[in-house]
Amino acid sequence: MTPRRPLPAALAAAALVAALLFALPLAGLVARAPWPRLGAELARAEVRDALLLSLRCSLGAALLSLVLGLPLALWLAEGTSRLRALVRVLVTLPMVLPPVVGGVALLLAFGRQGLVGAPLAHAFGGALPFTTAGVVVAEAYVAMPFFVLTLEAGLRALDPRYAQAAASLGARPWRVLRTVTLPLVAPSLVAGLVAAWARALGEFGATITFAGSLRGETRTLPLAVYAALETSPDAAIALSLVLVAVAALVLFLLRRQWFPGGAR
């Protein structure tokens, strides 16, 4: 390890300000939390409804990401089409787009009067907005890119000779995928899945725009925080702490992926 020199004082001060910018909001939350009543706040029926709904919807979005995102990541990493660059941009878009804009776009596509929503509503007699399924779609729209791009990076880093060797020994593509490629890429797959799940759990803008906010049906944890902020701030802070705890857990689980080299 090379010896390190200390930062110039001005840079160190700026670095401290930056670190405080991230530390102080957490401190504020912890300082204002209704600690003695935390259990009671979290046991309230509307809080439990939001927790269970968030869990269901975020797991649904993660599952959707796995089922649809895995083939997409494979195609992006190993396909030969010229369209891949365009599709990659499309997949990345929800990561940089304001989620509210994503919600409006989802309405215009899958709403009752939407591009594909209108014929679907006509055929099946229902539409996604204001439904729990709509929450899953909104969350998947925002979260799946994290899975697809993480997995694609993992697939690209693989040595192609393993798969080639397996194929030359007579393994069919499905078998190569199942027994060679996926096991090798498992760390990226899990990391991408957890990242997508965490993003889905925290989703707010697209959800409230596309699915609305109804207790037990579409009011997930972040939406419940927003609804409770003015009327019952203690409940909002308690819910926020739950989300912070989940985020901390995710960071801990993914520490190898996101902090390679780790703390020295």
Next chain:
Amino acid sequence: MRRLATLLCATLFVGCGPSRPPRAALVFASASLGDAFEELAAEFARAHPGERVEVHAAGTPQLVLQLREGARADLFASADEASMERVVALGRAAEAPRAFATNRLALLVAAGNPEHVRGLSDLARADLRVLLCGPEVPAGRYARAALARADVVARSASDEPSVRAVVSKVALGEADVGVAYVTDARPELGLVELGAAENVVARYTLAVLDGGDAPATAADFRDFVVSERGREVLARHRFGGAP
């Protein structure tokens, strides 16, 4: 180098000089007041050269929350008395709130009213997708009061965070009926008025706030809103006169 210093000093002096426009008063207004207050602000600026107000219209609970957390607003105009009372209880009001307008609930529907909505009782129809504001929003509170009095059980598809959100969802065709105000009439939408017996009167109040940057301008704007000229603008936006 000296020239640079002179230039810097000059810039500083210009910066502090009397020619600098006075700070705009920041007006927090309930979402339903948005359009009317934008127009009032424009007329106010014409009638009071050198004075300016900036209107921030949003869902009332959000405004109360921001005032609780110390937002530097100069005036608060609320769609209901309960929200104003909260702000008074927080110690933010610099004066006793004054009633300046009234409003009535109305049902927003698609243009031409294709579902033949007639009144509150239609909100119980299972074939309609109904949209209300949440109970923490004035429009949602008024709607629930009217429904309870008429003994109608309506199932809202969502508890929307502001009356603006209800209007836009009806405009997008995602809801069949939205409970909003008569002031939310739009040329591209249909509006079903409610009879006096099943309607409620929304009382709007305003008060100059403590802790703002331009209290004098805020007081002038408050006087302008309750003046003859201000009442005309509000009436054009279909608000009722102060009770």
